[in-house]
Every structure is written in structure tokens, then in C-alpha cells.
Amino acid sequence: MLGRKSGGGNYAYVSAKVKAKKTSLMGDDAYGKMLMMSLPEISRFIGESGYQKEMAELAGRIEGIDLIEHATYRNMARAFSSILHSSQGELRDMMSAYLTKWDIWNLKVILRGKTYGADAESIREDLVPAGRLDSTMLDRLLSMETDKEIIAEFGRMEHLEVPPEAINAYKADGCLRDIEDALDKLYYKRLLMSTDRSSTPKRLFQEFIRREIDTINLETILILKTEGIRGDDVMKYVISGGREIDKKLATQLANADSVSAAVNDLAQLDFYEDIKEALGANTGSLKDLVAGMKRYHIGQAKKFSHLYPLSVIPVIDFMIHKNIEVDNIRIIARGIESGIDRDTIKGLLVI
Amino acid sequence: MEADMGMLAIGAGLAVGLAGIGTGLGQKDAAAAAIGAITEDKSMFGKAMIFVVLPETIVIFGLVIAFMIIFV
Numbered sequence: 146m147l148g149r150k151s152g153g154g155n156y157a158y159v160s161a162k163v164k165a166k167k168t169s170l171m172g173d174d175a176y177g178k179m180l181m182m183s184l185p186e187i188s189r190f191i192g193e194s195g196y197q198k199e200m201a202e203l204a205g206r207i208e209g210i211d212l213i214e215h216a217t218y219r220n221m222a223r224a225f226s227s228i229l230h231s232s233q234g235e236l237r238d239m240m241s242a243y244l245t246k247w248d249i250w251n252l253k254v255i256l257r258g259k260t261y262g263a264d265a266e267s268i269r270e271d272l273v274p275a276g277r278l279d280s281t282m283l284d285r286l287l288s289m290e291t292d293k294e295i296i297a298e299f300g301r302m303e304h305l306e307v308p309p310e311a312i313n314a315y316k317a318d319g320c321l322r323d324i325e326d327a328l329d330k331l332y333y334k335r336l337l338m339s340t341d342r343s344s345t346p347k348r349l350f351q352e353f354i355r356r357e358i359d360t361i362n363l364e365t366i367l368i369l370k371t372e373g374i375r376g377d378d379v380m381k382y383v384i385s386g387g388r389e390i391d392k393k394l395a396t397q398l399a400n401a402d403s404v405s406a407a408v409n410d411l412a413q414l415d416f417y418e419d420i421k422e423a424l425g426a427n428t429g430s431l432k433d434l435v436a437g438m439k440r441y442h443i444g445q446a447k448k449f450s451h452l453y454p455l456s457v458i459p460v461i462d463f464m465i466h467k468n469i470e471v472d473n474i475r476i477i478a479r480g481i482e483s484g485i486d487r488d489t490i491k492g493l494l495v496i
Numbered sequence: 497m498e499a500d501m502g503m504l505a506i507g508a509g510l511a512v513g514l515a516g517i518g519t520g521l522g523q524k525d526a527a528a529a530a531i532g533a534i535t536e537d538k539s540m541f542g543k544a545m546i547f548v549v550l551p552e553t554i555v556i557f558g559l560v561i562a563f564m565i566i567f568v
Contacts, residue, residue, distance in 0.1 A: 155528060156525075157524075157526070157529040157532070158532040160529065161528070161529035161530065162532035162535060165532070165535075165540065166536050168537070169536075
């Protein structure tokens with residue numbers, strides 16, 4: 146009994162820390178204010194509300210939209226690293242496994258950057274060193290000459306192997322889609338394999354990840370269906386390991402004649418009631434669907450973090466909220482810079 | 497008579513000891529959470545301290561029981 150939590154992880158400390166951090170995230174009113182501002186005003190506003198350090202560090206080198214984007218990413222990476230370094234035991238293992246998604250994100254950025262001939266400095270500025278790979282390791286990847294070397298080195302660093310068929314498909318058409326898709330599938334496969342169900346926090350974590358896979362699969366299937374794609378062309382993008390959307394149901398949804406037919410098949414899901422509203426809003430608009438699914442995912446994280454405060458879920462809940470805050474700031478800044486009207490920008494925000 | 501007094505002393509010791517262990521277990525998580533919150537927001541110090549000391553009441557109950565066993 147005494148050793149239960151000491152060996153398991155410092156849940157109380159980290160949960161309280163992230164809950165305190167979460168209170169300093171921007172609220173709906175802050176987004177409303179930013180929508181009324183110009184780009185320099187947004188820079189000043191975020192520079193006064195939690196992003197001071199990063200804005201000060203980067204202001205001498207870059208400006209405008211680039212300054213906002215890099216400062217927000219850098220701030221997010223620091224926040225995640227700080228939580229990861231404060232955690233211990235199985236909590237650290239779970240967080241570290243979850244944050245591998247940023248390593249994969251960084252690999253995608255490097256590969257895309259190299260493919261389009263971007264220089265190392267501009268690729269580096271788009272990296273988010275929030276995962277297991279620190280800046281030094283990412284620099285090593287950046288210094289590699291060919292994509293093959295980058296993928297092989299990444300595989301060595303992360304102890305994973307990108308399927309040869311994905312690499313061959315990339316070589317054949319020069320399109321990164323197959324590799325990116327394979328990396329996403331590998332990430333979730335490894336995440337599920339790395340957590341057994343030996344303790345309640347681990348069980349909750351796995352449950353949450355499987356729900357996340359369901360959300361991603363459903364979003365993918367419905368988006369592809371909206372585009373008129375069906376059958377095996379949809380199934381190759383489906384990630385295995387979901388909680389409710391298994392292979393059989395995924396195939397059924399993929400083969401449905403239309404989006405509305407697929408939506409009818411969803412009525413058997415436990416979480417249908419929760420996503421009904423998001424699906425109802427899907428009147429051919431992908432924007433509403435994606436925002437609706439994101440809201441559902443946030444709602445799940447929020448609910449789980451309240452139900453199980455001494456688990457990894459409050460940490461993930463904070464990470465999701467922080468990521469959304471950064472995305473929202475970037476959407477507002479990009480939208481205003483491009484001259485998009487305020488209402489359209491507001492519709493793109495996840496609040 | 498001496499044996500009875502010995503049993504009472506053991507009972508009193510257990511009352512304080514077990515209550516102390518319970519308090520320790522309760523305070524362990526409360527204090528860790530309080531430190532976590534204070535590192536992010538120093539203004540939480542006052543509230544956090546109240547939650548940290550709340551489990552102390554349990555050991556006081558144990559102490560009261562121990563006194564009652566021995567003196568009442």
C-alpha cells in the first residue's frame with residue numbers, strides 16, 4: 146500500500162501543477178479581444194499574457210506573423226518539457242510516450258522542409274522540441290543530407306522502424322503522404338503497446354488513447370466520405386486500436402453510400418449522444434465537423450481529468466488545451482494577416 | 497493490574513501511531529499537490545497551506561483517544 150504511488154509516479158504534484166498552469170490559459174474573452182486587434186497589437190497582447198519570455202527572445206530576429214508563430218510554439222514546447230521533467234515513474238513514461246507525437250511532427254516538418262528545399266534555419270524555426278528528442282537531436286536530423294538517412298536516424302533515436310512499403314511508396318512518387326500516415330499509425334500502435342493495464346492510471350490512459358483513436362478515425366472517415374472517397378481507399382487511413390470503432394464498424398462506415406448513411410451507422414456507438422450535435426452541424430461543412438470532433442475530444446479530456454485527478458489525464462487535458470490555445474492564436478494572427486473577415490476566423494477557432 | 501496498564505499503554509500507542517500513519521499518507525499527496533500549485537502560482541500559498549494541515553486533525557483525534565485511554 147505504501148509503495149503504490151511512490152513507484153507509480155508523482156501524480157498529486159504534477160496534476161496540481163498542470164491545473165495551476167491551466168488557469169493561466171487564455172479564455173474566450175481573450176480570443177474575442179484579439180479578433181479586434183491588428184497584428185502588432187496581437188504581438189503586444191500575447192507578449193503581456195504568458196508569452197513574454199519567448200517574444201523577448203525572438204523579437205530581435207523576426208517580426209510580424211513569424212514572431213507570433215515561433216514564440217507560441219517555443220512557449221508550448223517549454224511548457225510540455227517542464228511538465229515532463231517534473232514527472233516521475235510511470236507518469237513520466239506515459240507522458241513521454243504521448244509526447245512522441247511531437248517527435249513525429251518534427252520529423253514530418255524536417256522531411257517536408259527538405260523536400261521543398263527550405264534551408265536548415267527556417268526548418269529549425271518550425272520545430273517544436275516538446276517530445277523526447279531535444280534540440281541537439283533534432284539538429285542532428287536536420288544535418289542529414291538525404292530523406293533516407295533522416296528516417297533511418299529517427300528510427301534509431303526512437304527505436305521504431307518505418308515500414309519499408311511506406312518508404313518505397315515515397316520513393317516512387319516523392320509524396321510524403323504514405324510515410325506520414327505510417328508514422329501516425331506507428332505512434333498509436335506503440336503508445337498502446339507501451340502501456341499495460343496493470344494499474345488504474347495506466348488503464349485510464351489506455352482507455353483515453355483508444356477513445357482518441359476513435360475520434361481520429363471517425364473524423365478521417367467522415368472527411369474522406371465528404372470528398373466522395375469510400376471502401377479500401379478510406380480503410381488504409383484508419384488507425385487500429387480504437388475502443389468502439391473496430392475494423393468491422395470502420396469498414397461498414399467506409400463502405401456507406403453517403404455521409405448521412407455513415408452517420409446512421411454511428412447510432413450504435415456509446416459516444417453517439419456526445420457527438421450527435423457535431424455530426425448534426427455537418428451539413429457538408431468539414432470545418433464544423435472537425436471543430437465538433439475537437440470539442441468532443443476536449444470534453445472527454447476535461448471529464449476524465451475531473452473524474453480521475455490522480456492520473457495522467459489532467460496532464461493530457463492541459464496539453465490539449467495548451468495546443469488549442471496556440472492553434473487559436475495562430476489562426477487569429479494568420480487570418481488577420483490574410484485579411485479574412487472576423488466572423489470566418491471566429492468560426493475556425495475551437496473555443 | 498500491571499498487565500492491564502501495559503495493554504492500555506499499547507492501545508494508546510497504537511491510537512497515536514496509526515493516526516500518525518494515516519495523517520502522513522493524507523499529507524503526502526496534499527503537500528505534493530500544494531507544492532505543485534505554489535510553484536506555478538505563489539498566491540496560492542495560503543489556501544494550499546490550509547489543505548496541507550487539514551489531515552493533522554486525524555493525529556489530534558488519535559492523541560485525544562490515547563489520553564482518554566490512559567487517564568479516563
